[in-house]
Amino acid sequence: MSAAAKSVRRRGRRQGEPVSREAVLAAAKERFARDGYDKTTLRAVAEDARVDASMVLYLFGSKQELFRESLRLIIDPGVLVAALAGDDATGEPDIGTRMVRTYLTVWEAPESAVSMRAMLASATSNPDAQAAFRAFMQNYVLAAVSGVIGGGDEARLRATLAASSLVGTAMLRYLMAVGPLAELPTEDVVRLVAPTVTRYLTAGADELGLPDGYR
Structure with missing residues (x-):
């Protein structure tokens, strides 16, 4: 694996701190509620969850999937x-x-x-x-x-x-x-x-x- 590829894989995780999928979902839930789907971005959710946007994309694949999964926090x-x-x-x-x-x-x-x-x-x-x-x-x-x-x-x-x-x-x-x-x-x-x-x-x-x- 190239140095560039290794850098991309490491970019989403803060040094020494595990990324919580639940923390990203909670941040997404609040952001979608505040800004709606159109105005919510993966970068904004990442900032709220204090992770890199690349990690949000890695965990959920797309904004659509993140929206779907965050619905489970509202309607259980x-x-x-x-x-x-x-x-x-x-x-x-x-x-x-x-x-x-x-x-x-x-x-x-x-x-x-x-x-x-x-x-x-x-x-x-x-x-x-x-x-x-x-x-x-x-x-x-x-x-x-x-x-x-x-x-x-x-x-x-x-x-x-x-x-x-x-x-x-x-x-x-x-x-x-x-x-x-x-x-x-x-x-x-x-x-x-x-x-x-x-x-x-x-x-x-x-x-x-x-x-x-x-x-």
Whole structure:
């Protein structure tokens, strides 16, 4: 290996200090929330994490991948799985109520609300961010949720339908602030949206009208 190549490989790591992947993700989460996808650069994230930009690129490969992975700090699929399984703290017997309340809590919690708005806004306005958000939903959220309700194509379609209701509610309520949905108390939104989510996840295939290939 040439001296130049060795120099490139060493450039991203501070002498004597290991580079924390988690530290880079945390810095990316804050930067994406503050500046949005378009204005966030790998160099800016690297400066926030106190590493070289080459190390950020080495760890994640691209800004799109960094965006996708940082979404996991905001929407933890494990939290949604716990809500589905009834292992969350809500104590609700209804699966839709548990899911909707858990999801809205993420949107309204002070530590995640700004990031959620910024991430979804980026996903609706930038093709690369949209692709990253889609991959995150497919590979993490929908895979985790469908696994809890049985796995397979039918479960994945049910999970996607439930997600469409949740994401659509969030876009109108939190991102676009469309009334009256934006002004309703959270518990009213939970009560109104939960039956639809429950139906998508638990109704019989005939009742739901699932296509033959998804039964």
